[in-house]
Amino acid sequence: MRRLTTLFPSEFLEEHAEELGVIERDRKLQIPAFVWAFVFGFAAGESRTLAGFRRSYNSTADETISPGGFYHRLTPSLAEYFRDLVEATLDEVAVPDTVDADIDRFKDVMIADGTVLRLHEFLADEYEARKEEQAGAKLHLLHNATKQTIERLDVTDEKTHDSTLFHTGSWLEDRLVLFDRAYFKYRRFALIDENDGYFVSRLKESANPVVTEELREWRSRAIPLEGEQIHDVVDELHREYIDVEVEAEFDRRPYGGTQSRDTKRFRVVGVRKEDADDYHLYITNLPREEFLPSDLGTIYRCRWEVELLFRELKTQYELDEFDTTKKHVVEILLYAALLSLLVSRELLDLVTEQADGEIVFPPERWAATFRSHAQLILHELGEYLGYSPPPLLDRLIDDAQKIHQQRPVLQETLATATQPRCES
Known part of the structure; x- marks a missing residue:
């Protein structure tokens, strides 16, 4: 419990909540219990409902809160507050390494990626989707595979292209960035190279650069590639x-009202797929003297780490079912899910420290374990923080009773409707 309260000290939670106006002066809402109820309430149970979060809070705090009082506190300020907690925690919590790749050559290996979250259609104006009559948000992550942290996150509507959220600059020096096709842009690759950084990306189907030189000699019968466009000949190759x-042509950023055309040479590597008659094609500026084609395939598999994060968020925390x-x-629940993930990782780090060095904890198996014990952890954390929730019987009565006295329950309605008929 000390590990968790160090991650989110109660004093910090209360002070920052006051700064943003999340809590009122009467302090009826106990903000540490409120935060932890969302963190562990998001992990526990088969469904993530606001009523479920309220029950988690009432089972932890000293005083229960009514449904109206709970929903009244779900404000834009709370969404901003949860986002601040996520950003404050990103650099503190590590994400376990799942790929054994030799990446010591670089200062950091960065992975940029995004995933779509499907939302209620009534949110189509706020979160515009690619298809009409739908609503969708997109979660963008910049993951540091070397330090095992999430360096940056952004939440946009679905139509916002992943590529617009990645910014080049001097920070790229001696760093390797792994991209999927959504970030493909020759100008971006040129800027990374000009900032002394490195990149590996899948080659887009629509990109067809001209081969200027073969970097490996083949037998005399091998199909010559120089002067050919790569996609025009790849299906004929069996090596x-x-x-x-290759040489790629692209537009530079407009400057002084004019836009210039430029060319840049990159390296394209094809690695034959297992049990298939075609290739995974990569474009990179990594030198052949240090990185063979097989090395690029191994390095690119590091991207699987961020895919595992997205899959865990969607399968274990039902991130795309708001x-x-x-x-x-939506923003409150999204950031609560990310807080749950970060707290889960912090506890995994603690478990790994305490366990035998030979024990392996697969991330998805750990996620399921964390979820199944979340309510118990919340209960023990509440005791550690000194909370004394009302007796269980009182909470059961409070949760089960009819909320609106003027609203008849179904059985009452049926009894009233049938009573005159029975008497007659």
Whole structure:
């Protein structure tokens, strides 16, 4: 419990909540219990409902809160507050390494990626989707595979292209960035190279650069590639690897009202797929003297780490099943899910430290274990923080009773409707 309260000290939670106006002066809401109820309430149970979060809070705090009082506190300020907690925690919590690749050559290996979250159609104006009559948000992550941290996150509508959220600059020096096709842009690759950084990306189907040089000699019967466009000849090749230099033409950023055209040479590598008659094609500026074609395939598999994060968020925390029509509630639940993931990783780090060095904890198996014990952890954390929730019987009565006295329950309605008929 000390590990968790060090991650989110109660004093910090209360002070920052006051700064943003999340809590009122009467302090009826106990903000540490409120935060932890969302963190562990998101992990526990088969469904993530606001009523479920309220029950988690009432089972932890000293005083229960009514449904109206709970929903009243789900505000845009709370969404901003949860986002601040996520950003404050990103650099503190490590994400376990799942790929054994030799990446010591670089200062950091960065992975940029995004995933779509489907939302209620009534949110289509706030979160515009690619298809009409739908709503969708997109979660963008920049993951540091070397330090095992999430360096940056952004939440946008679905139509915002991943590529617009990645910014080049001097920070790229001696760093390797791994991209999927959504970030493909020759100008971006040129800027990374000019900032002394490195990149590996899948080659887009629509990109067809001209081969200027083969970087490996083949037998005399091998199909010559120089002067050919790579996609025009790749289907005719049967060699184990493709390793060529290509020239790409692209537009530079407009300057002084004019836009210039430029060319840049990159390296394209093809690695034959297992049990298939075609290739995975990569474009990179990594030198052949240090990185063979097989090395690129191994390095690119590091991207699987961020894919595992997205899959865990969607399968374990049901991140893409938000049944709400309010934009700020979507953001609250999104950041609560990320907080749950970060807290889960912090506990995994603790478990790994305490366990035998030979024990392996697969991330998805750990996620399921964390979820199944989340309510118990919340209960023990509440005791550690000194909370004394009302007796269980009182909480059961409070949760089960009819909320609105003027609203008849179904059985009462049926009894009233049938009573005159029975008497007659």
